Amino acid sequence: MGPPRTPWWRTGRARAGFVLAVPVLGFLNAFLGFLMLVAALFLLWWGNAWPKRWKATATVAAVFLFGAVLPPAPQDKASDTVVEADAKARNSGGPVTSPSPKGTAEDGQGPEPTAGPEIPDYRGLRLDKARKRAQADGFTAGDHDASDQGDGIWMRSNWSVCFQRAGTSPRGTRTIDFGAVRTGSPCPMRDGGPIPWPKMPDLIGATWTTAQKKLAALDVPADRTYADTIYGNDTLPDEGEYDAWKVCAHDPGRGEPITNSSWVRLWLSAPENDCPAQAREVAGSAQLPDRDDDGDPDYHDPFPGDRNRNSTFPDGVPGSSGDSDDSGGSGGSSSGSSGGGGWGGCRSRWC
The missing domain is CATH 1.20.58 (Methane Monooxygenase Hydroxylase; Chain G, domain 1)
Incomplete structure (x- = not known):
């Protein structure tokens, strides 16, 4: 071989x-x-x-x-930026299409597009609607995150248009690129800039009602703000009855951003009480005086010396044992010897 x-x-x-x-x-x-x-x-x-x-x-x-x-690389025709479009519009007397720094419509029903000679204004619209209208107007539409986060856009119905940039592709097709943010977020001052979230004001010492008004002025939804007691052994009254309670601490803290996913928590104290020292650090753990140790702070306990009676059970706590401070010795003895079933000493109407 x-x-x-x-x-x-x-x-x-x-x-x-x-x-x-x-x-x-x-x-x-x-x-x-x-x-x-x-x-x-x-x-x-x-x-x-x-x-x-x-x-x-x-x-x-x-x-x-x-x-x-290889064929020569296509020369990328410079797209008309929003600033260039503004300059052309001013020179020709047409409408200006520069981006608005204001927030977008939360319901996706933003301002109706203002039709211009070439480029309609789609800003403020929900992104999916803006793309649909742009395509109907003869544009090939694209989109991107207008904030500095650079997130991918998956659900266009949850985003709103802040910026638009029109141009022409190498093949002569009219194109438009939308810069969008998640609906409910304010538009950046420039495309690719940080979102200007409102900053938490200093609400310490304000009443619940005043604090609510200040937050509403920052477009913070009322349903994302809730109250809590600064003292662990205190209880909020029914809604509408703590309007005069004052703020001792809040989260987010002063100067921190309030995003569209933030919950604003205000720790309150009744007007009769002062705020504890270092309120934010001890929120929910500080205690009000409770001499009879019945869980009812003295400031609203109608029986501060009787642990068997408080504002909830003025005639005695069910299942309690022992005599109250206003009972006689013999009464306590007879009560203690009666009942036999573990209710000894009960002076409640529940016995």
Whole structure:
């Protein structure tokens, strides 16, 4: 048997053929040409007995031939930026389409587009509606996050348009790119800038009613604000009955951003009480005086010296044992000896 035959694709002629095929396929299709270039370089350098200088020369030739047949890169026509569109509009007397720094409509029913000679105004619309209208107007629409977060946009119905940039593609198609933020978020001052969330004001010492008004002026939804007691053993009265209670601490703190996902918590104290020291650090854990230790702070306990009676059970706490402070010794003894079923000493109407 003779020596094993070299596969045809590893012969010198085959390698030269692969190199020559690079420009041919590159002329027909850039992708196929690129694949052939990779294959030719692989065969040139793998298992090839050619001298290294030949391999280098063939590599340079293949790359040069491939680049020579590629079509010239399309010149990217500069899109009309919003600022350029404004300048053209001012010069021609048309409507200005510069972005508004104001917030977008939360219900997606933003201001109706103001039709101009070329570029309608889609700002304030919900993103899915803006894209639909733009496509109906003959635009190819794109979108991106207008904030500095650079998040991907998945549910366009949850985003609203802040900015728009119109232009023309290399093929002459009218394009428009929307910069959007999540609905309910204020628009940045510039495309790609930070969202100007409102900052938490200093509400310490304000009443619940006053604090609510200050937050409403910042467009903080009322249903995302709630009250709590600063003292752990205190209880809020029914809604509407703590309007005069004052704020001792709040979260977020002063100067912190209030985002559309923030819950604003106000810790309150009754007008009869002062705020505890370092209120925010001890919120919910500070205690009001409770001499009879019945869980009812003295300031609103009608029986501050009787642990068996408080504002909830003025006639006695069900299941309590022992005498109240206003009971006589003999009464307590007789009560303690009666009942027999574990209710000893109960002086409640529940006995």
